[in-house]
Amino acid sequence: MLEKAPQKTLTDLLDRFGKALAAGDIDTAVSLFQEDCYWRDLVTFTWNIKTMEGPDQVRQMLEEQLAATQPEKWALAEGEDVSEADGIIDGWITFETNVARGYGHIRLKDGRIWTLLTTMSELKGHEEPQGFARPLGAKHGSGKNRKTWKEEREEEASELGFSRQPYCVIVGGGQGGIALGARLRQLGVSTIIIERNERAGDSWRKRYKSLCLHDPVWYDHLPYIDFPKNWPVFAPKDKIGDWLEMYTKVMELNYWSSTECKSASYDEKTKEWTVVVERDGKEIVLKPKQLVLATGMSGKANMPKIKGMDIFKGDQQHSSKHPGPEKYVGKKVVVVGSNNSAHDICAALWEAGADVTMLQRSSTHIVKSDSLMEIGLGSLYSEQAVEAGMTTKKADLIFASLPYRIMHEFQIPVYNAIRERDADFYKRLEKAGFMLDWGDDESGLFMKYLRRGSGYYIDVGASELVANGSIKLKSGVDVKELTENSVILTDGTELPADLVVYATGYGSMNGWAADLISREVADKVGKVWGLGSSTTKDPGPWEGEQRNMWKPTQQEALWFHGGNLHQSRHYSQYLSLQLKARQEGIATPVYGLQKVHHLS
């Protein structure tokens, strides 16, 4: 009996919680939460991605949303265990709202809710056709002039965007656009994906040649089709490119490659976008109801403006345009920047025999890839985790269940452990003059990613080249100006150069909205990404979720989608359900739409 206790505690609590919600008894419902509670909702209660922090915010959300949500059938998820450790009981839950089925995770402390995650699995009556409901494929029986699968696909391709308008247009056919497109296809939301490259996967193929994924395979699965068990831990860029290309094809996406989005404008009266694209040199006007920018958080390049750039006679490239080292064997190269791309490009240039100097303008956070894998991701995303029964879905939800407000507290010890483990490595880097940091609050890489999307390098070998001087380092300086054939630094040093690579990062994604739509709409939407943590490059106030990502923005019918492969996989589920609900005319009352505090 004793070992059943956590399960009983949780069942009882769910029962009381469910009854209180059903009765509209918000006082009782709120009383079941801890003082330091967090309720993260992905689309079920809030039609938003939102974390309620503390009982007051929970109360406020329920007061606004409960009546429209009508949650019920709260229960422990079938086949899942309830566990207890360090005084925390945690378990998996299922529930329903008036329009959807939900899945979630809950942690109890002292018998009350500490963290609650509620996510939408599917809309009732709009379930994806899979498993028992998968399509038959063959058309059994008989009938005159039936169309084959191929004819139907060809007909769709010839009609969609011409005689028939898609409900949704996704600008950007990288992993984000593709993952979202796959889910929308399964939900029956007609969609066209616009991609300027010739082939799906080119956004990877066209980057510098030594590039491999920095995240390991277990973290990177797309929806529906997992990478096979022989897939490399860190897939080379061309291999990922090929996978995305095949995925796009077998998932039957309407993928317009060699197509550029020229402009988009929204008619607030007709609730319709006018999206002008150029496809194979021909202008086509699309009229979708929803527009998703999946142009990538690494999409719009930050190019610095430096005196003398116009007179420099060598090559100058943003890192995203760097073609690889072949042309620069024996040449002198200055790489401005010291994050991921800068390191990878420096290493590839050195390997090919170029004379490379890295210019580190400010401190950088470095973590060795294997340490990050083992200590940072291992419990959720690793072969060990798979062997222990961890699924991608569960890992994603556990990840999602940790409140952003306190996530750094869990991260700090992880990076302390890494710092200790790799102490010699860091010592050598510092000895070479490299300026290290661990984030404003020592919380390391993942918080930097969430807060600012920059400021680090996951070391796969380049740091050793920096430490041993193979890659020359100038740190604590910036570029003052360029001459015809050199880079002059703020400390007066002159570096002869045949090539300058600006590994100077990327702007906020609403820069794409400014380009495609208007400055006005970009400003209305405001900065994309960041949590509002008041740390470097992530100004407050506290938002508690990634700004503007995968959820409604201040511009009706405009959405931002993207992030790494993990985020593209996981959050595409919630964005696709938000779009499907709107297509079906299901009420989607948004709670707590984010305010705009920063224009970019």
Next chain:
Amino acid sequence: MLEKAPQKTLTDLLDRFGKALAAGDIDTAVSLFQEDCYWRDLVTFTWNIKTMEGPDQVRQMLEEQLAATQPEKWALAEGEDVSEADGIIDGWITFETNVARGYGHIRLKDGRIWTLLTTMSELKGHEEPQGFARPLGAKHGSGKNRKTWKEEREEEASELGFSRQPYCVIVGGGQGGIALGARLRQLGVSTIIIERNERAGDSWRKRYKSLCLHDPVWYDHLPYIDFPKNWPVFAPKDKIGDWLEMYTKVMELNYWSSTECKSASYDEKTKEWTVVVERDGKEIVLKPKQLVLATGMSGKANMPKIKGMDIFKGDQQHSSKHPGPEKYVGKKVVVVGSNNSAHDICAALWEAGADVTMLQRSSTHIVKSDSLMEIGLGSLYSEQAVEAGMTTKKADLIFASLPYRIMHEFQIPVYNAIRERDADFYKRLEKAGFMLDWGDDESGLFMKYLRRGSGYYIDVGASELVANGSIKLKSGVDVKELTENSVILTDGTELPADLVVYATGYGSMNGWAADLISREVADKVGKVWGLGSSTTKDPGPWEGEQRNMWKPTQQEALWFHGGNLHQSRHYSQYLSLQLKARQEGIATPVYGLQKVHHLS
């Protein structure tokens, strides 16, 4: 304690069996088998695919093979239950030989072995790089002029078959060649696949347009990458074509499309094949050590010789060349034959508005697709089975564990049940004049497939058109001759015709050997396929396994691979291990190499 009994019984038996084998005590080992026992070995003891029937055959095999095999570590497979039902105890087992790790299935009757399946999982020291051993992908560290994944792939493509010879050449790039090629790639056996079509998957795409798989998705997975859960039950041919194409690419196969194999000859002294191929119009000579014909059991068309074929003015096609119905709207068509292709083609022609007559020359076995799925395959290959925890691997092995000698006994009740369930349907077909059969011993479709690979139609709708007269039927007759514009039947009937389709099946696969190598080698190898059941089109003597498939033949270094998707998946494992062992110079003493009794 009681429920532990079967497990203890099985453990004890395995223990005694293992000890006897380790001690070379064949008497004791044989005494553990039932009188009516079957030991099916896939490559572990016999380096062959072989069923030993009865204790004498078990003894004979052990006497020849035991010393060279040195089996040990017999144990219950980890994590698997032992079950008992109807007096039969069954369970999963693991074991090792001196060179390999094995997995198997065992059934005990009265405490002794009734059926034993032993299969090879992997060769020690040559395990596939997957899971914990998957490749890293990114090359961590640094080094001058390292090649990227893409450069290595390009280098391999430019060298293999030119400056460097593949160990293995597979002729035929359909599902069989592709599945085998994928496994060989994982095992590090350099391989070129020769395919005459332009694109992988074309062998499906180019068939008649209404074609869909007749086997359901759960039965059809390829190795390594399962179809996703939204994949249709019966995939349309073009969709399967696309899947095979992407699979070929992401599995990194050296797939020479638009390439035709012109000839092959084996040098018994150098143990090397000379394979002449024409690739994009250029002749290339390959020198592999092993040659696999994966040209398909539905590869080489049987074209009848009929008086008047030369003067007939309309179109004449073998079913494999039929382009689809578009050209024949409003035309008169005679389809000779009444198996799968005949039915599908007749239905598609009728749907398009042709006037179609089916010519049934002999009786045909008809099963409705849904009945076959539910009653025939449901327990192993279905969504229900997946939900109940059945994996593809397990299903394949359970399937493989049923001895061919008695398989019909399990099949007869299945088809009796189907006959009863669909009695009305069969009554209507017979009323329309259709000649039905259930196989020589009433054992139905699957035995027909294994014995002769023909003689049936899996009904997905065409039978209704036959029953209601939409497809006209002439049965119990054959073609006597053709005139300029008609088909004259043996009963004197004259059928005006614009098109005659010969759905007259395919020859034995050694016909391909005759074409590519020589008549002499084709005769040396003999008939491919069939069990030797002494039923129609499967002449005896009893062989007990598919003749010449996936195992050594009388021609050294010549192999046949193919069958449906299930067989291509499952048996490619054992063929790939046989090839790998030979490449590595591991001793592969073949036991019981089949004798040749039939030339074709």
